Amino acid sequence: MKKFINNPEDVVEEMLEGMAAAHSDELRRLPGWNVLVRKDAPLPGKVGLVSGGGSGHEPAHAGYIGENMLDAAVAGEVFTSPAPDQIFEAIKAVDSGSGVLLIVKNFSGDVMNFDMAAEMAAAEGIETAQVVVKDDIAVERKEDRRGTAGTVLVHKIVGTALEEGLNLQEAVELAHHVTSRLGSMGISLSPSTVPASGKPGFTLADDEMELGTGIHGEPGMERKKIQPADAVAEELLDNVTAELDVKNGDDVIVLVNGQGSTPLMELYIVYRKAAQLLFERNISIHKSMVGEYMSSLEMAGCSLTLLKLDDTLKKYVT
């Protein structure tokens, strides 16, 4: 394990200190908590937007704090969901009295910890609602689907809408509307190593790739011989479009996400083929995002996310 760290147990604390120092014009840390908050939160009259999860997915989630996005992000240990008291602090810090929406990636730990935080908030009279993102279509059963890079689009769209004054109930409906039209699939070439364990999360042969991995390297649908980028792009795209029933005449947002050590060059090569295929199929790309939006430490791989737009959603795409 070759990493720029000090003590493996301190990585999250030190990262948060670094983030708070680097971006003090935009966010602040809640003293003693692993919570970063938009500097001007709570905004009077605005529903608060909170997300979070295990660390190691940077820039998620603290990188999405700001106007038209999150009011707070809660950071757990690396790949481990944050505890309820941390989340509760975030809720208190951003609640203006209009309630707080929690965006949660669908992992048992995250869901349970956010549930408990919501109960704590309720006990103190703060209204919250929770929307669970399940965009990873590699998992068959819909209720078991993991939350992955598509979560960023929920942050952005709901965040933009909240800035325009939606109330909590409307925000929940919008968030559900987004998640119902959102799908992602990942593909990995090599694992990442959690500092505390010091060992790679999985192993793949030199000529193998794994289709459908989650953002912590959870198993996918299939291991196979490594394919050219064009075939990879086509397989990801076909799976996601089939799942979302994206067809001729539709409008989409395309997000090609890097998992950590895959160069931007390769992400653009994957994007290129996806864009070509969409064009051929007369599906128009409303907006493109190519980069590391939801990383997995230094995992090599990428994922492709589509959001199928309609007029409601287009209003909030900036």
Add this chain to the structure above:
Amino acid sequence: MKKFINNPEDVVEEMLEGMAAAHSDELRRLPGWNVLVRKDAPLPGKVGLVSGGGSGHEPAHAGYIGENMLDAAVAGEVFTSPAPDQIFEAIKAVDSGSGVLLIVKNFSGDVMNFDMAAEMAAAEGIETAQVVVKDDIAVERKEDRRGTAGTVLVHKIVGTALEEGLNLQEAVELAHHVTSRLGSMGISLSPSTVPASGKPGFTLADDEMELGTGIHGEPGMERKKIQPADAVAEELLDNVTAELDVKNGDDVIVLVNGQGSTPLMELYIVYRKAAQLLFERNISIHKSMVGEYMSSLEMAGCSLTLLKLDDTLKKYVT
């Protein structure tokens, strides 16, 4: 070599196609050339700003096309500087009659190719000037210093100033002023692999790091046992501050750049210590940048850049 590519010989072409498709609202590709141009260039009355170099450093340089930055970026083969005719096309595409400033990283190949392009432009009556960035203080002789991540700050500051109407001569002076106050040093943990060669650019033992590497993995000053992040940050910072004579009361921009596969988490841990030390030494951080600004494919490592500000430069820091 595990990469999302098709044919190794096509990576630059396909990346450029991907970039042009993904960002068609901001830039366009010159048909038949490896040149991306700001969509609204040439801007009447504005001096054009062009940079470029070998590919593999994404988002450099095409990612820096836009308002307050570059008018065009020229992409060579991976880690190989672009040919003069490519650069010449970029110059022609952005010249509004007010001349074009070329920002070049100091590598023999880049300098010679940009020189030839400038001669071609002169032969057609287009005025150009060239500023060579030599921010890599790991190289002893000043004239041999390589151009690295600090180049991005030259783009940003000179780009902002040009938007305000500086003429070519003034822009050259400003660019020299920036480069005279700019220093960087890198440190690497593992190499990258150029697709065409298929072999890692260098080798390091499992417990070794190399101090002072260039952005293509060029040799640094010293190989040593891997150190904790705090020691790494301190060593980079001490070297750069000593070189630039940054002291008590000064104002700086700090850029912690990721070389490719180093997670953002680690960059923030390095940044944290650098910021602490600057604070202790009463040097104030005017602006912080933490991320992959000038990558080296999937090399693991980071670099630290300081720009020592004065009133002239502060005017152009956005």
Add this chain to the structure above:
Amino acid sequence: MELTLNVMKRWLVTADEKMQNHKEYLSELDQAIGDGDHGHNMARGFQAAVENVKENTEEDIGSLIKAAAMTLISKVGGASGPLYGTAFLKASDEWKGKDSLSQDEFTKGLEAAVEGIKTRGKAESGGKTMLDVWTPVLEYIQHHDIAASDLSAKAKESMQQTENMKAEKGRASYYGEESISHTDPGAYSSYLLFEALAEALDKEEA
């Protein structure tokens, strides 16, 4: 027999020792069908809970266990944090104000704990989780004298049986059929917890 405040304290302390000693092993189990952090999560959580116990001057079992619950909730993280935390919290409710528990009272707490895990985890036993240790252990205690019983053998046997189950909940469920032939990490840590209880009781007897 009576479970005194002292036994309960010793339970926590012994459990912590076991979590520390099995930290790497638990994480290894989790590496195979999860994300490899279970040992680290449990070790972090119990260490903090026990530090708390040592400083704790509370004189009743309810408060002791509630304090432990709150610490587990805030320090373990992941899926196991809310589950162990909820279990202890629900039990502490039953033990409020008591400085010693009859077997019956103890069992009531355990029943509440199991209920808590099921509700929090939206899970039933048979799904290759910690419940596959908690449920059989609870049933066993409901029918045997806890002092004279072989509690830790029961816990161990239940833990071992998770090896043949297919995971239905949590990260391990992504492994589907592949999860079979691996022991569930949460079942293992629960076995350690009940082994610690048996040892704490043993010491008391002696």
Add this chain to the structure above:
Amino acid sequence: MELTLNVMKRWLVTADEKMQNHKEYLSELDQAIGDGDHGHNMARGFQAAVENVKENTEEDIGSLIKAAAMTLISKVGGASGPLYGTAFLKASDEWKGKDSLSQDEFTKGLEAAVEGIKTRGKAESGGKTMLDVWTPVLEYIQHHDIAASDLSAKAKESMQQTENMKAEKGRASYYGEESISHTDPGAYSSYLLFEALAEALDKEEA
């Protein structure tokens, strides 16, 4: 002897063959003290230049070599592109309008080429670059009958001598003392170029 348009064409074609055959080896040399692309750069450039020659209907040596120069400039990239390109371009100026060259005329072109490399690269011989082949080869041709001479032995010997030099220019200079005991890749490709010239002349004789 006379160097005809045909010899010059054969020179380029033979050089291309050699660059293709030694592509990996040149890149390996460059991997040791550079960035490992020299073979790929040269192979890409000469292939394009020769495709161009084949299509070329120009009937004078100046135009032929100028076309090759322009292709090298635009296809090689890196440091070697402008250097080889400039060398050929400067020589083509001397050979303008000629459909055959005397040894004297050929030498004049080579002199201009070496001058071009020095100016473009801001370099002198002795710095472990391609100049350490071009300069001694030029001197040799200035004093020997090119047809009867052992041009390729001279080029080879000069190339080999770069092994003991310390690099002063280009990427290899970053290696400082460590560059010693490696052959310079640009010197090797220049040796291949002059070996190709010798072979093209040989064929003509035969």
